[in-house]
Amino acid sequence: MKKQTMNETDFDFLQAHSERFLEMAFRTDRDERLHHPDAYGRNTGDCGDSIKIFLMIQNGRIETVSFAIDGCVNTRASANMLGDMIENKTVGEAWKIRPDDIARELETLPEASYHCAELAAGALYRALARYQTIRRDPWKKNYMK
Secondary structure, three states: OOOOOHHHHOOOHHHHOOHHHHHHHHOOOOEOOOOOOOEEEEEEOOOOOEEEEEEEEEOOEEEEEEEEEEOOHHHHHHHHHHHHHHOOOEHHHHHOOOHHHHHHHHOOOOHHHHHHHHHHHHHHHHHHHHHHHHHHOHHHHHHOO
């Protein structure tokens, strides 16, 4: 039996991923909790990772997207990709984003981490549903957590 050397077992993270994935994985400019967001959603996966998304919406268009992420690099990449995909889009356009769209845009999201794209999309859907509730019943904004 041949003994493996360090070079044969090393995984080169930077070489294994697209430039787009790496950009999203290490991006931190959206890492903040917006005060008094127009929409907020939280989603936690079976893996324990969680995403809180905060949206500022003006005239039905998403102007600002920010996150609080507690998770792995694949979760961060998925959340940031989602942010790029929905910023400056209408609420209706944002509802159409699917986990497949996020994974495709990232190019090299590992198949075993597809749930990270689902996690990001789920947080968005919760935020958009909350936004619709608040638009219908504005008084509920102060009571929604």
